[in-house]
Amino acid sequence: MFYAEDCAVCHGETGKGDGVFSRGMNPRPIDLTNKVLLDRLSDDYLYWRVSEGGLEAPFLSAMPAFKDILDDEQRWELIAYVRSIATETEDLPMIGGVDFQVGLNILQTYGCLACHRYNDQGNFVGPDLHDIGVARTADQLLADIIDPSAEISTGFADTMPRDYSEKMTEDDLMLLVDFLAGSIGEYP
Structure with missing residues (x-):
């Protein structure tokens, strides 16, 4: 199976994001067993992500592109496999009314952690977001x-891309704002 050959070194044998190469990765590979998280990602998005990887902005992850390694059918089989390992999870903590893992995934998906830090992940180019909700309201964060x-x-320098909100879905933008507004320095 392609997963064991191509994905497990980063995402782990069971898909939890704990593969041998995951140590030191920033951002870390996502937990593919988290059904709450996987349910938010469409098959089309997963196909695109597997095809294109995450080496380009705004993602800036170590995820390689597989479009030249796996053919279309193999990529769809891989997505079906990933969907099959996602399991129901216990109730995860909520931050600002948003499931913690969903909020963290939005930060990872849109490349926020390439510049910002949250929950001991990310960088220090921009402000640390783990307690941004103490200093900024939801309206301020949206602005x-x-x-x-x-x-x-x-x-901090003026380095944040000006079209960031255009790259995000409206739902993800509002979830991110709620998540950050609820981020007051306490997280799992």
Whole structure:
């Protein structure tokens, strides 16, 4: 199976994101066994992600592109396999009314952790987001994402892409805002 040959070294034999190459990766490979998370990702998105990988902005992950390695049928088989290993999870903690893993996945999916830090993951190019909800309201956070140059945090350069909100679905944008507004330094 393609998963064991091509994916397990990063995503782990069971899909939990704990493969031998995952140590030191930033962002870390996602937990493919998390059904809540996988249910948010369409098959088309998974096909695109497997095909194109994550080496380009805004994702900036170590996920390689498999479009030249696996043919179309093999990529669809891989997606079916990934869906089959996703299992029901216990209730996960909520941050700002958003499932913790879903919020973290949005940060990873849209490449936020390439510049920001959250839950000991990410970088320090932009502000640390783990307690951003203490200093910023949901409305302020939404404005920060839509027009990142309007107000720059002290000590940071104006580096956030101006079209970030256009790259996100409206649902993901609002989930991210709620998640960040609820991020007050306490997380699992």
